């Protein structure tokens with residue numbers, strides 16, 4: 050069993066949003082590793098960061114990604130920082146990995162709509178700028194397909210991903 054598509058990208062790229070649309074179009078299940086981790090821990094990611102710290106969250110994340118890659122055959126969204134782990138980058142090899150690319154301006158606007166991101170709770174725009182710059186080469190390394198999302202509707206992006214997946 051292997052996911053049809055694995056979505057990666059920074060916070061605000063739209064992994065959860067596009068993942069849901071894509072799964073509906075393909076008629077498959079959508080799974081989001083962030084939700085898996087919250088279900089396992091029994092609390093929101095923001096509370097895992099506060100109670101247990103980021104390293105504990107990252108350890109849960111490596112295990113959750115590995116389990117999902119082995120057991121899910123629909124669309125799978127990873128958390129924004131999942132690709133930072135060597136083990137996760139290795140586990141992604143051989144999968145169809147779509148990088149949802151987003152620039153600072155659109156990402157900042159999108160995450161501004163939501164306060165549940167512990168890494169972005171202080172100075173979100175500056176943090177996001179650093180995070181985008183540091184992670185850009187890592188997303189590019191793991192991706193087999195890259196789709197730009199700036200200034201586009203979720204429906205348009207999902208249609209583009211579908212086209213490239215079927216190409």
Ligand SMILES: Nc1ncnc2c1ncn2[C@@H]1O[C@H](COP(=O)(O)OP(=O)(O)OP(=O)(O)O)[C@@H](O)[C@H]1O
Pocket residue numbers: 058059060061062063064065066067083128129159160162163166198201202203206
């Ligand atoms: N193309 C888009 N245009 C406008 N708004 C968008 C677009 N994609 C997503 N959004 C909105 O931006 C916010 C973030 O999207 P989403 O939660 O899907 O991102 P994510 O990549 O899953 O982020 P995270 O890594 O934090 O889980 C949501 O409020 C969503 O409705």
Ligand SMILES: O=C(O)C1=C[C@@H](O)[C@@H](O)[C@H](O)C1
Pocket residue numbers: 059060083094127128129130131165166167168
């Ligand atoms: O970019 C990140 O490091 C994160 C993104 C979210 O999806 C969550 O996995 C968590 O908030 C960390």
Ligand SMILES: [Mg+2]
Pocket residue numbers: 064065066081083126
């Ligand atoms: Mg998400």
